[in-house]
Amino acid sequence: GIQVEQSPPDLILQEGANSTLRCNFSDSVNNLQWFHQNPWGQLINLFYIPSGTKQNGRLSATTVATERYSLLYISSSQTTDSGVYFCAGTRYSGAGSYQLTFGKGTKLSVIP
Amino acid sequence: DTEVTQTPKHLVMGMTNKKSLKCEQHMGHRAMYWYKQKAKKPPELMFVYSYEKLSINESVPSRFSPECPNSSLLNLHLHALQPEDSALYLCASSQDIGRGGLYEQYFGPGTRLTVT
DSSP: OOOEEEEOSEEEEETTOOEEEEEEESSOOSOEEEEEEOTTOOEEEEEEOSSEEEEETTEEEEEEGGGTEEEEEEOSOOGGGOEEEEEEEEEEOSTTOEEEEEOOOEEEEEEO | OOOEEEEOSEEEEOTTOEEEEEEEEOSOOSEEEEEEEOTTSOOEEEEEEETTEEEEEOSOOTTEEEEEEETTEEEEEEESOOGGGOEEEEEEEESOSOGGGOOOOEEOOOEEEEEO
């Protein structure tokens, strides 16, 4: 299966600062998703982005599939952005099934 | 609507108890998943159901027993669990499981399980 590496593992930001989170994968992926896990454990879908660039408010993501990486940009960070950000890519798991493989996450803390 | 619901939110059970976790989606998805997440770790896949049939079992111990009564519901029956099974249990769904993995997965809020 694929390996998914995220960096940095931890990030502390002052409120209002910008940041870039990176996700590298060991092999080509058919799909890439970014999630935000809030302190209560809910995994919130941020982007479904196999390739290209998408934007949603203060967040944007870019996946360069040919170079096997994806970036998540957070601008004008807010305390509510705190939590763990996961990227996950699909891998073939047999029986015609493709399953998500998660990176270890980036823990973001935004301080006022 | 992209909502997956899970009940209960919290569960404390003894090692001799039998309990069940429930998951429901009304998005018309035909694939449903159970994940286990330990503290400070990413979610780990446990089971996958496709069209109400078990498609993948990631070598999960038999004390965890999944069930898919219909395309909208997914249960996880728990029996004789160990303290190390304490974790956040997440349910997810997607439109399907194949087609090159092009289907987005949506997660429920999870059940936080404590085994005493």
